[in-house]
Amino acid sequence: MNQALQRGSEYFSSQFGGAPDGLWSAPGRVNLIGEHTDYNEGFAFPLAIDKRTTVAARAREDRLLRVASSAFPGVVEANLDALTPDALTGWAAYPLGVAWAMSRAAAGDGGASSGARLTGMDLALTSNVPAGAGLSSSAAVECAVAVALNDLWGLGLDRQELARIGQLAENKVVGAPTGIMDQSASLLGEPDHGILLDCQNLLTESVALGFAAAGAGLLVIDTRTSHSHADGGYASRRRSCEDGARAMGVGSLRALGPEDLPRAADLLDEKTYRRVRHIITENQRVLDTVAALRGSGAAAIGPFLNASHVSMRDDFEISTPELDLAVASAQELGAIGARMTGGGFGGAAIALVRNDDAGRVAGGIARSFARAGYTAPAIFPVTASGGARRDL
Template identity: 80%
Template sequence: MTDLLQRGREYFSSQFGAAPGGLWSAPGRVNLIGEHTDYNDGFAFPLAIEKRTLVAASVRADRRLRVASSSFPGVVEVSLDGLDPDALHGWAAYPLGVAWAMSEAARESGGPVDGLAGMDLALSSDVPAGAGLSSSAAVECAVALALNELWGLGLGRQQLARIGRLAENRVVGAPTGIMDQSASLLGEPDHGILLDCQSLQTESIALGFAGAGLGLLVIDTRTSHSHADGGYASRRRSCEEGARAMGVGSLRALGPADLPRAAALLDTQTFRRVRHVISENQRVLDTVATLRTRGPAAIGPFLNASHVSMRDDFEISTAELDLAVSSAQVLGAVGARMTGGGFGGAAIALVRDSDARRVAEGVAQAFDRAGFAAPRIFPVTASEGARRES
């Protein structure tokens, strides 16, 4: 983290010619279980990780917004008075989309929108992009936390999570739920966040990984994905169609007992999409209950079953993700599954500390034998959410 802070300060100075007024950061996340449940008003169980995105920021004397990213060339500049969500594109749509969404929130609350100051914002990150670790939400939440303080809006963290979701849905055009932003803002060390996406209530759940001699390995397949692609949107449409056919507002209203009726009413593909969401919601609840009663070493079957459901019912896995999961399982992982939106990205494996190196090396060898590009494999730990750094 010290290195990221130093890089962030230096990068801001190189782009804007002065030291930043402050530094804020937000983490990426791993979703332990509960995939594609968030936009169906279901349950998810993510955790914040130690890899973070940093925003260095300073208030300007005018109403210009200037944003720079160490991952992309150039500085994007717009006026707060002409912040049009339909005119924001590329990487800058994430931070500027948050600025737009926050100005809308200020307007709706009767705040002094015309008095909001311009900003210089510089982004640096060590969250791998495109790996299913929610690098986009890390950007959104770091920027939201900085603007909330510098603009004096006084918004709570759940409000900031909704602002990040609005930016991603309306400006970026990705039909995601609120899980990623919630994890990035609300994470705690050695805890997961049980998120009820219908009520937006959250509960911090102790993981106990360290005490049990367990850890999480991320297996980044280095195959990129984008939530704005048609695959993600088509899955969401299938879920909405299934809910309408079943006569409910969202799939959250259905449980395992409704599956026989769903099988009779729905076409085969829509039924499989619905079955994934219903069964995944149950797996989230079962995972949390098992953590409380039997400990983390007993949750492996739920992780494994989640991957099968995403592979076969939701059809969002890839050959690389399947190999990452199956090879980790053969090598002794307690459980493994793909994580994130799918169509590429990363898998996670819950492993015993004594097995971590062997599992990582064995997965890399399996990729080499299959002719796939070498994966990036690294451990992650449940960490603190978004915060001011200095």
């Protein structure tokens, strides 16, 4: 048993006694490119990373759900028959929200859960996915719990259905109006591949990254500035996109391309136009990045990463001074490309760097933060890894 599984098993025993029925895990994700495009039915290109959340789970004979997390004190209890979105709060809203959404899926009609099929559960969560860093620690929790419950309840749901369940939990229970990208990456990831996600029809395509062949890898620069997708910033960006689509006479911004920008500039107020411009150009950058990977290799995607950050900083206005410094420092130190990643308003940036330069780039970024008087960032490499799974 590896260290993460041993830790998960021991934590379960400390909270609930005895051994779990099994251990499941799901990864965090880095979005290589395609930010805020998912809820606009556009394109995104995330990858699962080698940092995971583990859930140790054991079925009960009653209808009680008990959840514990090594990141928070205490055990939260809820009854399956009393699960409602407005009754769930705090960190437990993520795992219990998944249980609520899966009980609806088990019923088949969106109604009350099927008591004959579903039993209570003891769930113990451990993780090495940094929280609040834009690496989707929340989706890692949701997807680890989803695959565990899917197995123990015998529901037979496929990965796309589990992704929708995770999104439903985050939207309706947690209250964050996120798209489906994070859950898709966590469930569908493959080693050394990114996932081209078409958020309009939820079709996915695994695309080889070729980072190892190019002698390159990703550095994550966690600025240690917190953010929350459930706050007004994320929701206001989504509203601006919806307003822009409505004014342009389309169902979603996915229907628009670069050729529509002049008309958008005439129709929309200045701020809404900039929000719309980010989504339109970001969708194109996703497609250009995939084409470059396939045609020219990893070293060719830098300009798209750099342009994405400028768009998020200036048009979508979701960057921060710390993120801007991380990106600018990486670029000045010779990174192939760099951008903030995740929902914004804090969190992490990524830099694609040649392996021989990784230490120098990381050290230079740390010195830049020290000179600016910022909290020291956490800088670490990540590799594209496999998705959610049963480990034991």
